[in-house]
Amino acid sequence: MRNKLNVYSPYVIMLLPLLVIYSVFYIVPLIYTAIYSFTDWSNYSSAIQFTGLSNYRKILEDNTLFVGVKNSLVYAISTVILQNLIALPVAVLLNSKLKFRNGFRAIFFSPAVLSTLVVGFLWSYMLSSSDYGMLNKLLASFGIGPVNFLGDPDTALTAIILTQVWQWFGWAMVIYLANLQSISEDLYEAASIDGAGRLQQFFSITVPQLAPAIKINLITGMISGLKVFDIVVSLTKGGPGYSTETILTLMFSKFSEGNYGYAASFGIVFLMLSLALAALLLRTFKIWEDRLN
Amino acid sequence: MPLSIINVSLLARADFLSGVLVEMNKKIILLGALITAFMIGGCSSGSGNAGTGNESSGGQASKGTKTISMIGWYEEGIMNDAITKINESLDGYKLEYTFVNLKQYNNVLSTQLAAGEGPDIVMDGASFPARIKAGNLIDISNEAYVADFNEAGLALSTSANGKVYGIPAYGWYSGVWYNKEIFAKYNLTPPQTFDELLAVSQTLTDNGVQPLGFGLSDSDTAWHSLIGYLENAYYNGGKATTAFDTQFAKGETTLSGHLNSYVDEWAQLIDKGFINEKMLGISGEQVIPEFISGEIAMFNGGPWQYTQLKESGMEFGMFSHVGNDKDNRWLVGGPAANFGINKNSENMEGAKAALKLFGSKEVQQSILKSNPGGFSYFKGLDSELPEEYSAIKEILEAGRVGVSWDRWGTNMPAQSLIDEGLKQLQGMVAGMTTTEQFLKAMDDKANLIRYKD
Numbered sequence: 001m002r003n004k005l006n007v008y009s010p011y012v013i014m015l016l017p018l019l020v021i022y023s024v025f026y027i028v029p030l031i032y033t034a035i036y037s038f039t040d041w042s043n044y045s046s047a048i049q050f051t052g053l054s055n056y057r058k059i060l061e062d063n064t065l066f067v068g069v070k071n072s073l074v075y076a077i078s079t080v081i082l083q084n085l086i087a088l089p090v091a092v093l094l095n096s097k098l099k100f101r102n103g104f105r106a107i108f109f110s111p112a113v114l115s116t117l118v119v120g121f122l123w124s125y126m127l128s129s130s131d132y133g134m135l136n137k138l139l140a141s142f143g144i145g146p147v148n149f150l151g152d153p154d155t156a157l158t159a160i161i162l163t164q165v166w167q168w169f170g171w172a173m174v175i176y177l178a179n180l181q182s183i184s185e186d187l188y189e190a191a192s193i194d195g196a197g198r199l200q201q202f203f204s205i206t207v208p209q210l211a212p213a214i215k216i217n218l219i220t221g222m223i224s225g226l227k228v229f230d231i232v233v234s235l236t237k238g239g240p241g242y243s244t245e246t247i248l249t250l251m252f253s254k255f256s257e258g259n260y261g262y263a264a265s266f267g268i269v270f271l272m273l274s275l276a277l278a279a280l281l282l283r284t285f286k287i288w289e290d291r292l293n
Numbered sequence: 294m295p296l297s298i299i300n301v302s303l304l305a306r307a308d309f310l311s312g313v314l315v316e317m318n319k320k321i322i323l324l325g326a327l328i329t330a331f332m333i334g335g336c337s338s339g340s341g342n343a344g345t346g347n348e349s350s351g352g353q354a355s356k357g358t359k360t361i362s363m364i365g366w367y368e369e370g371i372m373n374d375a376i377t378k379i380n381e382s383l384d385g386y387k388l389e390y391t392f393v394n395l396k397q398y399n400n401v402l403s404t405q406l407a408a409g410e411g412p413d414i415v416m417d418g419a420s421f422p423a424r425i426k427a428g429n430l431i432d433i434s435n436e437a438y439v440a441d442f443n444e445a446g447l448a449l450s451t452s453a454n455g456k457v458y459g460i461p462a463y464g465w466y467s468g469v470w471y472n473k474e475i476f477a478k479y480n481l482t483p484p485q486t487f488d489e490l491l492a493v494s495q496t497l498t499d500n501g502v503q504p505l506g507f508g509l510s511d512s513d514t515a516w517h518s519l520i521g522y523l524e525n526a527y528y529n530g531g532k533a534t535t536a537f538d539t540q541f542a543k544g545e546t547t548l549s550g551h552l553n554s555y556v557d558e559w560a561q562l563i564d565k566g567f568i569n570e571k572m573l574g575i576s577g578e579q580v581i582p583e584f585i586s587g588e589i590a591m592f593n594g595g596p597w598q599y600t601q602l603k604e605s606g607m608e609f610g611m612f613s614h615v616g617n618d619k620d621n622r623w624l625v626g627g628p629a630a631n632f633g634i635n636k637n638s639e640n641m642e643g644a645k646a647a648l649k650l651f652g653s654k655e656v657q658q659s660i661l662k663s664n665p666g667g668f669s670y671f672k673g674l675d676s677e678l679p680e681e682y683s684a685i686k687e688i689l690e691a692g693r694v695g696v697s698w699d700r701w702g703t704n705m706p707a708q709s710l711i712d713e714g715l716k717q718l719q720g721m722v723a724g725m726t727t728t729e730q731f732l733k734a735m736d737d738k739a740n741l742i743r744y745k746d
Contacts, residue, residue, distance in 0.1 A: 041407075043407060043423055043427050043706065044426045045427065058741075124576060125579075127574070128574055128576070128579055129571045129573075129574030129575055130571075130574075130583065132579065132582070132583075133574075146571070148570055148571055148574045149574060150510060150573070150574040151509070151571060151573025151574030151575070152570065152573070152574070153723050236510060237510070239509075239573070239715075239719045240509070240573045240719040240723045241716055241717070241720035242716060243723075253712065255400070256399060256400055256708075256709075256712075257706055257708075257709040257712075257742065258407075258423065
């Protein structure tokens with residue numbers, strides 16, 4: 001027992017600073033958020049009173065929450081699917097002995113280095129329906145448009161999704177590339193000897209061997225998709241109307257209104273939703289991995 | 294090498310290594326403990342000083358002086374002269390002003406005040422009544438300088454029981470900027486009624502000029518247009534008086550069922566295509582270059598855009614929001630910002646001295662000078678209006694300036710209702726929302742956010 005302590009204590013001690021940071025900036029605020037979600041704490045009252053489940057009841061009566069949940073799910077699922085559908089074949093292509101492949105890798109990855117807010121402001125000018133909107137100018141040269149990308153409730157969310165697929169598919173591509181480089185060439189050689197074609201090799205060797213990368217990309221993609229905030233703020237601010245509001249933009253607006261207790265209950269609902277989705281994804285992957293093994 | 298010697302050698306090396314590890318363990322433990330202690334110390338000292346502003350910081354205040362803190366959304370260039378004048382007269386204190394972007398201002402101030410901290414001098418606009426309601430400010434009703442301001446200027450800083458908690462900086466207003474060259478080209482004069490506005494817009498459209506410019510993706514210009522029409526046609530020229538808003542704020546009446554026909558009247562701007570879906574994809578910032586380049590003939594705005602327009606070299610002017618009575622036109626506006634004293638200020642005497650100086654004629658004059666086109670609520674202090682404001686001079690002199698949300702603010706966080714209004718207006722322009730749905734949504738929102746005693 002003492003020996004075990006001796007072995008582990010350096011690691012425990014080294015983890016302490018991280019644990020303190022994590023506690024101060026995550027665990028403690030989370031506990032406070034949960035407590036405040038049962039209160040009427042707001043800008044406009046000097047005393048905080050316990051109100052039980054009333055904030056959660058108010059959420060159920062608030063139609064905007066359902067819009068936010070729907071938009072967040074549509075955004076998360078669409079971006080994850082599109083990013084990975086593009087990233088996977090691109091990664092396979094850039095893993096082959098292609099000329100300038102490092103240059104292509106850098107180009108595709110570079111948008112992920114930029115701040116999402118900056119990307120949002122740049123795209124707001126490119127997608128603008130004003131006479132200065134670059135994309136509409138381009139479409140006009142082909143006799144198309146103009147398209148009101150961000151001003152039409154039917155296209156605004158799609159426009160936001162596409163900007164984020166553009167920005168982040170390179171990130172997913174890099175993760176796939178890292179995984180691809182660890183797949184043994186022997187597997188492909190053996191498959192070739194057995195007469196498997198390129199496509200069969202891709203689905204029977206590459207995809208199963210990429211399970212760890214797919215898992216990382218899907219889970220991190222879903223979680224970051226659910227917490228989408230900055231790109232919506234910079235492109236549409238949730239509009240037109242409520243057509244692009246997400247859970248976090250709604251939570252932020254409740255917070256801005258000074259209804260801290262109500263905003264806290266939004267935060268807790270969001271956390272529960274994220275945990276449930278993450279658990280569902282992990283379970284699905286576990287089943288898939290078990291089948292592969 | 295014999296095996297035994299190798300074993301002995303390895304054992305000796307293992308002993309040596311374990312000794313090194315034990316030493317390393319001690320160092321690692323010490324290092325880890327130091328980092329942890331440093332972080333805990335850092336966190337605690339950081340939170341202790343945040344926002345109190347009771348110490349001279351950054352070497353800016355000289356030895357022996359205490360710092361009076363203040364944050365605001367006016368850029369430092371606008372406030373510098375006033376702050377300098379105050380500091381020249383403050384004894385033993387130094388007023389330090391920090392600029393915070395308007396987009397973050399409400400959250401920054403709200404969270405500081407909610408934590409029992411915040412600046413010594415509290416500056417706020419439409420949310421000032423909310424600060425009074427939350428008990429963030431001290432009562433200054435008995436201060437002599439309060440009497441130097443007229444009643445309209447104290448509207449936002451006076452509580453329901455008549456106590457005064459702040460003084461205004463200056464008066465803001467919005468109207469409609471127009472391109473004089475385009476108007477001259479088509480023999481148009483600034484409209485004085487809503488029908489004239491529709492006619493002017495139609496003439497411009499017929500001649501291939503976009504009449505009105507609105508950046509509906511992020512700005513509140515169309516909201517100003519609607520509120521301006523209501524201020525003229527409903528509150529001051531129609532059936533109601535401004536008391537309607539006070540009743541609405543208290544929950545004694547609803548917007549739906551009273552404003553419908555007026556909103557429908559204004560919505561002709563949407564029906565006729567003068568406000569359209571294309572504008573939903575444009576930000577407020579993107580409209581101004583189009584106005585300057587002559588692609589748009591009119592856009593809703595205020596004195597805060599004056600310098601940018603003036604520097605462009607274009608010929609422009611401002612006319613008032615319009616209703617149905619050209620002799621009773623009103624501008625949308627009110628006290629731009631109010632200054633009060635944080636009840637948790639640790640420099641109460643210094644904060645009181647600074648606020649007294651904010652209420653002096655010299656400082657009020659300085660603030661007014663830094664905001665060309667603005668007007669003052671300080672009795673006897675007149676502003677010099679540039680020529681571009683000639684069409685609204687008489688309206689300003691008559692004091693016909695008001696806005697609904699200042700009246701709503703007496704019993705709800707008005708900004709929340711404004712935000713809802715913007716959302717619903719976007720819905721109307723997109724064709725998703727009817728007038729009745731718009732007003733009903735406003736009533737529902739008001740029900741959610743009214744202050745509860």
